[in-house]
Amino acid sequence: MTEAHKAQVQSQFGRTAEEYVKSPDHAGGEDLERLLAWGRARGAARVLDIATGGGHTALGFAGFTRSVVATDVTEPMLRAARRFIHGRGAAGVRFVAADVEALPFRDAAFGMVTCRLAAHHFPELLPAVRQVSRVLVPGGAFLIQDILGREDRDLAAFILEVEKRRDPSHVRAFTQREWAAFLKAAGLTVIDEMIMEREREWEQWTERMRMTAEAKADLERFVLAAPAACREAFGFKIDGHRIVSFADGILLLRADKD
Numbered sequence: 128m129t130e131a132h133k134a135q136v137q138s139q140f141g142r143t144a145e146e147y148v149k150s151p152d153h154a155g156g157e158d159l160e161r162l163l164a165w166g167r168a169r170g171a172a173r174v175l176d177i178a179t180g181g182g183h184t185a186l187g188f189a190g191f192t193r194s195v196v197a198t199d200v201t202e203p204m205l206r207a208a209r210r211f212i213h214g215r216g217a218a219g220v221r222f223v224a225a226d227v228e229a230l231p232f233r234d235a236a237f238g239m240v241t242c243r244l245a246a247h248h249f250p251e252l253l254p255a256v257r258q259v260s261r262v263l264v265p266g267g268a269f270l271i272q273d274i275l276g277r278e279d280r281d282l283a284a285f286i287l288e289v290e291k292r293r294d295p296s297h298v299r300a301f302t303q304r305e306w307a308a309f310l311k312a313a314g315l316t317v318i319d320e321m322i323m324e325r326e327r328e329w330e331q332w333t334e335r336m337r338m339t340a341e342a343k344a345d346l347e348r349f350v351l352a353a354p355a356a357c358r359e360a361f362g363f364k365i366d367g368h369r370i371v372s373f374a375d376g377i378l379l380l381r382a383d384k385d
């Protein structure tokens with residue numbers, strides 16, 4: 128991760144940390160339930176949650192795991208997650224500032240690694256996945272949830288522009304094929320995968336990133352002027368000239384270390 132990109136991520140998430148703790152999109156949902164169900168079925172004494180954000184995934188795993196380590200590259204985010212998790216009375220969660228590309232843990236330190244709604248911020252996926260593989264025990268599980276990257280170039284370009292205008296630290300969502308290839312290259316085999324659709328309420332989604340009124344109006348003009356096929360593919364609901372919501376695909380993967 129370049130210093131410039133790291134600074135952008137830290138600036139973006141440092142000032143919006145509390146919004147992520149409070150975000151209903153992050154606090155729960157069918158996707159988090161699926162990760163937790165995979166985690167419970169598998170079980171592990173030590174779990175690492177990468178890019179913990181407001182800490183919702185780490186908190187969920189702390190409910191049935193002896194030790195959870197929550198990491199994030201943005202220290203104010205990590206402090207917000209610590210306050211939130213301690214406020215919920217969860218013991219056994221440790222907080223460590225770390226970039227996914229340089230995890231400060233010994234090899235084979237964890238039985239399970241989780242990473243939810245964060246990989247689209249990673250400048251490259253392979254170095255991140257290699258780090259995950261390194262810190263997993265052989266046979267350990269990597270549980271992933273992220274925005275689904277589109278194979279169609281026009282749709283991918285459209286949604287990338289929408290995401291980047293809202294959050295300049297967004298890099299891109301990886302496709303299912305890219306995930307499978309990078310996981311394989313890092314010595315991980317996909318055991319389970321599924322795609323879910325998730326509705327994003329527009330006001331909440333743009334507010335969370337504290338967009339300026341001008342940037343938000345520009346983004347709305349961009350969406351309304353885009354080809355109808357792009358809006359349709361992402362289920363944009365429009366009321367007059369007001370964007371109400373849209374829907375994106377969420378990819379969930381469970382991969383085991385060979």
Ligand SMILES: C[S@@+](CC[C@H](N)C(=O)[O-])C[C@H]1O[C@@H](n2cnc3c(N)ncnc32)[C@H](O)[C@@H]1O
Nearest residue numbers: 140153178179180184200201226227243245248
């Ligand atoms: C949307 S939040 C994550 C949500 C959280 N995992 C959950 O389940 O609610 C994205 C987080 O990724 C973190 N992040 C981005 N790039 C990172 C990197 N290279 N290493 C570690 N954390 C990173 C950001 O600081 C931010 O806190």
